[in-house]
Amino acid sequence: MTKEELKDSFTQIFPAVTFDESGEFLTAIIPSEELLPVMKVLRTKPELYFDYLFCETCVDWKDHLMMVYFLNSRTHNHTLVVKAKITDTINPQIESVFQIWPTAELNEDEIFDLFGVKFLNHPNLRRLFLEEDWVGFPLRKNYVDEHMIEL
């Protein structure tokens, strides 16, 4: 599917989407609350069939957090980037996509660990890389650690 077709089908699923076409891939930005239903359709709808989540991450834009999902379809070989905007930076939370793509389990653990995004309905949300009692979320821009030596 070309970018345009993807755009069309996406708008059918979720009309209130905003697109960003500056990058290599088509990027769709949706609010975080609507993520799970949209993702489910993206995964199951035969002409889209995004069965491969090849990268999941988060970007801290200071005033909001942006979840980034890189989706690819192995059958149709088209790629889509879905971004979910989380406005609540104090207590960010979003639905887990673990049920759709099992690979998200560890990725979401990692994002929880480094950004503090809570994933609802995640089977085993834990700090993946850091100790359980670690204070703060290091990849946030406002993270301060007195042990950290700045160059």
Add this chain to the structure above:
Amino acid sequence: MFIKEYFGTIFKSIKSLLTGMKLTGYYFTHLNKIVTEEYPDNRATLKMAERFRGEVIMPHDEKNEHQCTGCQSCELSCPNGSIKIITKQEIQADGKKKKRIDTWVYHLDMCTMCGMCVEACPTTAILMGNEFEHSQYEKKYLKKVLNKPGSRLKDGVE
């Protein structure tokens, strides 16, 4: 056919095992194939590759002169701050004050031998040396001052 399969498996297995034993047996009987280089005994002949990055060195010529102007571009290009250049103001013969290096501190304990400092150096004052035998009992010996005491900048290098 169960019996045939049973014995077939046995023969195939034994054959594959013997193949492996033949190879190890071959090497056991061909001691000239041994590839070991006896490191501490071959120090006399051991030659590092010319480009091998073992440490940062600052060549001094016979007049105890180096080429470092103290521009600090190596310090900036070092990704983990292994280089610390302390400069001083030196009064030249013509009365002008010029920036010269006082101590060129090199943290061998932190250096990752990436070679970016050498790339960045505009005057080729520093090079990557071939030395690799840096083992020390104490960490403090790994902090080095590269400019030799009393050394000065080579004339004509700016």
Add this chain to the structure above:
Amino acid sequence: MGSVALILLLFCGIAFAAGGILISKALAKTSFNSQKGETYECGIPTTGTSFIQFNVGYYLFALVFLVFDVELVFMYPWAVVVKEVGILAFFEILVFMFILFMGLLYAWKKGALKWV
């Protein structure tokens, strides 16, 4: 009396074991720290005791082994005299082993030799 040799070897073994452990206890440098005596488990504190019930299918092999071990015991005196007794001994052991072989086949078929 050959038993002397047996006792000798027994004492050798005991002396060696005890001597080695005692010498090393007397002479070796020791240190103490609180983590040293803990169970090693790849550098992670172990969870729970290790003296726990351990569920494996190995015991089936031990059961089957015991039966064949006893069979083996009977085969030694048989083997010593088989040449003297002749073909009768052969048929005797044929029956004996056939019966046990059936047992082995039964175990095989029933999946007792399939490791669980």
Add this chain to the structure above:
Amino acid sequence: MGLKDKLEFPGQIHETPDGGFVLTKLDDIINWARSNSVWPLAFGTSCCAIEMMHTVNAKYDWSRFGFEVMRATPRQADLIIVSGTIVMKMAPVLKRLYDQMPEPKYVIAMGACTISGGPFFYNTYSVVKGIDHIIPVDVYVPGCPPRPEALLHSMITLQEKIKNDAYYRKQVDKK
């Protein structure tokens, strides 16, 4: 500038320490044995572990020195070659492994990361800046990663250190 002119190569220096004859002899024998039979713990965290594997391999072959008996359990090991970065989460594990080793035990800090944090010295929140904060280190070998010869050099240096150890003599002196 070459390897050949370097006079202070370990293996050439021999101090003759004082002490009673028998104890010196005992010490000598034990130190000889210990220095020639250093069994490392199979412990590698990152890149340096690969160079450690290279030191095992046929070209460098540290079995010539009797180091090849890599033990997987710290109980039987004499030496930890800390090859690779140690992070905050790993530090207690390393400490525990070190503590669980029986005496005598030695540590080689291999590579920049273990000595000082190396490339991960600045702007990192999780790396231990030098394992000497956690466990005592006997020999430091810089490099990122040090080449196998450098590791061998460090182990020869360690042998030298073990040879000059005087445990039994010191014990008598104390009394």
Add this chain to the structure above:
Amino acid sequence: MILGEEDYITEEGEFVVNMGPQHPSTHGVLRLKVWLDGETIKKVEPHLGYIHRSIEKMSESLSYRQYGYLTSRMDYLSAHINNLACALVVEKALQVEVPARAQAIRIVIGELTRIGSHLLWFASAGLDLGGVTPFFYAFREREAINSIMDENCGARLTQNFMVPGGIVYDVRPDFQSRVKEVLKQFKDNFHEYNEILTGNVIFQNRLKDVGILTKEDAIAFGCTGPTARASGLSCDIRKMYPYDGYEKLQFDEVISTGCDSWARYEVRMAEMLQSVRIIEQLIDNIPEGDIVAKTKNVIKLPKGEFYQRVETARGELGVYIVSDGGASPYRCKYRSPNFANLSAIPHIARGYKIGDLIAIMATIDLIIPDIDR
């Protein structure tokens, strides 16, 4: 494939064994918490972070010339290819044309890295399954490859041979003859690997029908590289999204449909030969010319997001850079192949024995610092 609830249920008072952080078969400091029933694995839970070095955080404070060098400490066996990914993303953002000579040399060194990496995997796979000798045979060739790196790049493992726009310095004049020499040695000795390990009946039985990873699972868990290709999934980035001149080269994507550990083993063994094929095409045709394209001294990326993927020895490495127009990345995310491959292990190891877990880990070939980053 969607996991059910029952996959995550555990009972009290079970036999839980830690494999790692210090364990000879985890190739580093991976910690697998294994729930056992006898010797049968009921559940595996990976615990990571024992080598989490915050490379992503550090990248946010390093310049675009510097940030790549940290990636050679990630997947240190594909150090060169990782560096390549970092250089490519900058080149893509700046739209720099890399000189053909630099591209060819990058590919040759990259494929040599891949062979070296697979050789190390072969060695350690043999070692994990108890065969010590293959280790030494494979390292003999790996050592030869390393000496090429040493001579041309200046380091054996973490070459740091890459700058945005090209390579640091030109290869030595004897580069081509040396590479050919090493390739000849490799090809001459390749049959030994088959004799000592591949053909060995014990080794085959250890791997066959162990750790079945179906194609659906491979996609669902995001597996890439040889691990996924052994499940019949075509995912070679060099073919799908060619970069740096791979589109001009003839090579096959090795795909097996065996789905088990043995298939993974075979795919990697065949991949080494494909890499040899690539190098042989290039080595006599390295074009003359510049080795580096002109870039500014201080590189600043335009505002935006850039994603570049390359095929490392273990699969798809993605570099995702969010730039705010400054001299260092605003956010830098590495999509590491091992991280995804690891997430499949708990699923595929269930129901096998401890010994099989070793075989699975050996054939999936994890590099832990790449997982933890």
Add this chain to the structure above:
Amino acid sequence: MNTLLSYSFSSLATYFHNWLQSMIGNGILLTITELVIVGVVLLVFLILLAFFLGYMERKVAAFMEIRLGPNRVGPKGTLQIVADTVKLLFKEGFTPDAADKFLFNLAPGIIITTALLAVAPIAFARGFQIWDINIGVLYISSVSSMAVIGILMAGWSSSNKYSLIGAMRCGAQIVSYELSIGLSLVSIVVLTGSLSLNDIVESQANGWWIFKGHIPVMIAFVVFVIASTAEINRAPFDLVEADQELTGGFNTEYAGMKFAMFLMAEYINLFVVSAVAATIFLGGWMPFHIGGLTGFNHVMDYIPSSVWFFGKTLFIIFIIMQFRWTFPRLRIDQLLNLEWKYLLPISMVNVLLVTLMAIMGWHL
């Protein structure tokens, strides 16, 4: 005492005995002194043997792996294993807190003692045997079956999960492979009609069993070598230790001298099984004889019998070592399959074949 020394070196032994008698006088003191001396000699011999095998193993491994192996400690590295042992002797040998201390310390003793006990009936040379027990073969197999208890004890008392798994594996493994060993031994006993190792050697005066007994004995030999490799837990059957899986298996928690005892017992066991294989299949100290060729046989007799014995034993040790450095490790179920589905049925049928051969007189 007399029987102990009277077989060979008898003049030397008598001389020594007389000398001691003149020094100490008759009585229990004499016996004890002699026992102590013989014991010390025996122990030193076995320790030296273990040293030699340890050194040999390292060198064999090194040469197969295209490297040099130990060559810096002592001439050609011969003292390497001595250094290792001295180091282990002076290494802290501690007991974990959670361990059952009594059993933990008892286990290495049991293992080394059973290893030493098994040496007794082996005929080292013509007429040189520690104890010519008339049930020699059965004795060896019974004593070696005791080692499994030592390993189970060591693995359990360490209170370590890896050790426990290792011990469990060991229990299944050693126990199973004893059957094949027993059946292979029985097939030779069928041919010789005696359990005494000395008789078995004597019966091979006109040719070794491996040549006389045609294919069935060869099968028995192969089965014996495989099964005994498994019995002494050497690779590829070293699942009990399985470095890569269990970080040392049953000996994970052992340090210092206690661990050295496991190593030493391993080498002594290796020697014992190889010596038994050499004795019953390859004629022990019996020189290589061909039926009617008296001249040739006479030449062969000039080579001392101990050389023959050690030559054959070392050959089998070498084969077992080559197994270790060539093959990967089996998995536990494959290991048990090999025994119960291949070796055991084959050797059962093989015993019948040998019996038939013996009764019909088909062997040479």
Add this chain to the structure above:
Amino acid sequence: MSASQVIFYIIAAIIIGGGILAVTSRKIFRAAVFLLFSLLGIAALYFYLNYEFIAAVQIVVYVGGIVVLIIFSIFLTHASGDEMKKPVLWRSVFAGLAAVFATALTYLYITEHNFVANSAASVSPSVRNIGLQMLSTTEHGYILPFEVVSMLLLAALIGCIVIAIKIKTKE
């Protein structure tokens, strides 16, 4: 006291000591190990009486087989590091007293009783004699028990497997 006597008393001490510890030790694994010592002592006693074959059989079957099996069953059924429950005091006192008195009584009877040795020429218990008698079909031959043993073993084998397999299908 001669050396032979010393050895006998050592063996007897091992047998009885091992036995007592085996039935009183509260750690079940240790109890198994003490049982092992007691059994080894009995094997030594057979060696002492020159019944080498029986001694070897004792070791092979009991030590190599039964004790291993017992240890396995301990692993399978126990958190084997736990101490077992202490037996009820009155029960152990009663049982102990009964055992001591019964031993004393029996021993008294044994010493009173005048055993008469058979004066016929002795037969060496060599393996050859054992084998010949085992395979003979005459009056003192044991050929029938020998064959029946195989049936017994088969029955035991099948019994064990049936019990074990039943469990497996249930799970």
Add this chain to the structure above:
Amino acid sequence: MNEIGLTQILFVSTALFFIGVYGFLTRKNMITMLMSIELLLNSVNINFIAFNKFLYADKLDGLFFTVFIITIAAAEAAVAIAIIIHLYRKLKSIDVDDTDIMKF
């Protein structure tokens, strides 16, 4: 040899027998009870061997009885342990007090 007579050996076997009886009476654990039974059987074996050696040296029947007792002991132990394990799986206990499933 002749200093050690039949009575000494019989004393050992008697003592062992009653040790076994003591264990069988006091122990509640089935495995330890099995171990006590092994002791009983062994004490009988000693008797057989001793009588054979000292009283009927012209025959080997005592020896054969011992061999067969050992055989039966092995078979018995195997079956008993299979039953014990079976019971354990069913009841999660091998204490005889808990195993009243066969009681009326």
